[in-house]
Amino acid sequence: MKRNSEILAWAGWQVTVPEDWRPLRIEGEWSKGSMIVGSADEAVMQVRWVRPKDGGFDAKKWRRKRLASMPCAATEDGIGPEGFPVAVLAPEYRTADGGEGILWFGYSPTARMTVEIVAGGKSSENTVRDVVKRVIPSLIVYGAGEATCWSVFGASFETPAGFIMTGKRLLLGDIAIEVSCARGRRLLVRQVYPCTLALARRKLPGWMDYQPFTEHRRFRSSGGEENWSVECSGRRLAGVRRSGRKRFPFPLGVIAPRWSSAAVVCDHELDRLLIAEYDSKDRNGSEVLSRAVSSMNWVRNER
Numbered sequence: 001m002k003r004n005s006e007i008l009a010w011a012g013w014q015v016t017v018p019e020d021w022r023p024l025r026i027e028g029e030w031s032k033g034s035m036i037v038g039s040a041d042e043a044v045m046q047v048r049w050v051r052p053k054d055g056g057f058d059a060k061k062w063r064r065k066r067l068a069s070m071p072c073a074a075t076e077d078g079i080g081p082e083g084f085p086v087a088v089l090a091p092e093y094r095t096a097d098g099g100e101g102i103l104w105f106g107y108s109p110t111a112r113m114t115v116e117i118v119a120g121g122k123s124s125e126n127t128v129r130d131v132v133k134r135v136i137p138s139l140i141v142y143g144a145g146e147a148t149c150w151s152v153f154g155a156s157f158e159t160p161a162g163f164i165m166t167g168k169r170l171l172l173g174d175i176a177i178e179v180s181c182a183r184g185r186r187l188l189v190r191q192v193y194p195c196t197l198a199l200a201r202r203k204l205p206g207w208m209d210y211q212p213f214t215e216h217r218r219f220r221s222s223g224g225e226e227n228w229s230v231e232c233s234g235r236r237l238a239g240v241r242r243s244g245r246k247r248f249p250f251p252l253g254v255i256a257p258r259w260s261s262a263a264v265v266c267d268h269e270l271d272r273l274l275i276a277e278y279d280s281k282d283r284n285g286s287e288v289l290s291r292a293v294s295s296m297n298w299v300r301n302e303r
Contacts, residue, residue, distance in 0.1 A: 005134075007299050009151040010035060011165060013049055013115055016138035018130060023152055023170075030164040045119035045131050051112055059086040059107040062114070066105065080106050081139045084115075091132075093120065102128055104136050111141035150177055150189075151299050155272075157189040158295035160288065169212040173197075176212040176275075183281060184258060188213070189292050190275040195266050198273050205240050207275055208262040217246035217279075219260055228263055230293045233300055237274070239265030241289075246279060261285040263293055270297065 006019045011030055017037065024043055025036040034048045063086050070090055080087025087106030094100065101120015108115070117139075119131040142148045150157040155175040163185070167178030176190035190212060192198045202210065205225045221244040228241035241263040247253040262277035276292040278285040 007151045007156070007302060008037065009149045009156070011049060012111055012113060012142045012148055013047070014138075014140050014142075014149060014151070015047070015135050017135055026152075026168070026170065030166075042127075044127055045117055045135070048116040048118075050114045052114070054112075057112075059109070062086075062107065063088060070103075081137050083108050083110055083141060084139070085109070089132075089136075093118070102132055104132075108141045110143040112144070113141055115139065115141070148179075149298065155191040156297050156299040157191075157292075158298055159187060159189065159292070163187060167213045174212070178213055184256065184279070185281075186258075186279040187288065187292060188275070188277040189296065191272050191296065192275065193270070193272040195268065195271045195273050199266070204264055204266065204273075205242070207264045207273055208240075208242055208277070215246075217248055217258060219246050220244050228265070230263070230265060230290055232265075232267065232274070232294045233297060235267075235269065237265040237267055237293075239263060239274075259283045259285065261289050263289055265293060267297075272297075 004019050005016050006021065008015050008017050008021070008023070010026065011033060020039045021037050021044060023035050024038045027034050031051045032049065034046060036043050036046050038044045067088065084106035088104070090103040092100065093103035101118060103116070103118050105114065105116040117131065117136055119128050145161050147161050148159045148163070150159070153170065153175055157177060159177070159179045163179035163181045165177060166180045169176040173194070174192050176188065178186065178188050180186045192207065198207070221242055223243065225240045225242045227238070229236055229238045241261065243259070243261045246258045246260045248255055258279040259282060260277065260279045264273055264275045267274055274293050274296050276289055278288045278292065
């Protein structure tokens, strides 16, 4: 990645943007949503994604209907990034505020997802040119059998293949993403910063108790905390880990209990707490937990 660029990754798609661009608003969920991206001065572009329901989605028919509804000319050849055999660029598109801009949209059969990028309006010509020449060609998507990468607000994560986003918490100094999968598996990845301030609020083990999302099951430890460490970006980070069971309150405790493992380490170089929690029907979650923490801030390795 170029030094004056930043990776932005969310909900199964990823683009490279100028380093001063960041998400201004994120809405929706895994199946459908949108993100407005901009600088400190202006909104620059909007990314929309939709995962059509399984069964019968016809990408060519979808493209034809979109083209028929557009009041401007469009290009269909050679304008899609790799993995988007069906793609359209409208270089004279009118944005929602009536300004001149561009619209690009495409379908990825690998990810089974449509992606749409709109730019223009009050943005400068150079900004729109950046979207066409740099951002759109950099677009990649993650297939169902691949791990998913996330990168927002200077925090980056990786979640396992087959897991989809079921929760998000995007606060200044507290970034958390919850993903879930079949057979009752759930993974929480989280970064809290600055580390020095976080540890002044509560001790390191206490951050495993402080949950960003509402849970109905209650955790009971099977042995207390233990010292734990993990290799992350070529450095050994030290922290603590705990394991136990989660159950619904009485009298529903016998229904669908879960084994739960959580860990928190302090990355003093980045001044961040790195936190992960994994719940599943199986007792052994150590590999998933270790991978979740060790892959955090993977963007640093791309520089």
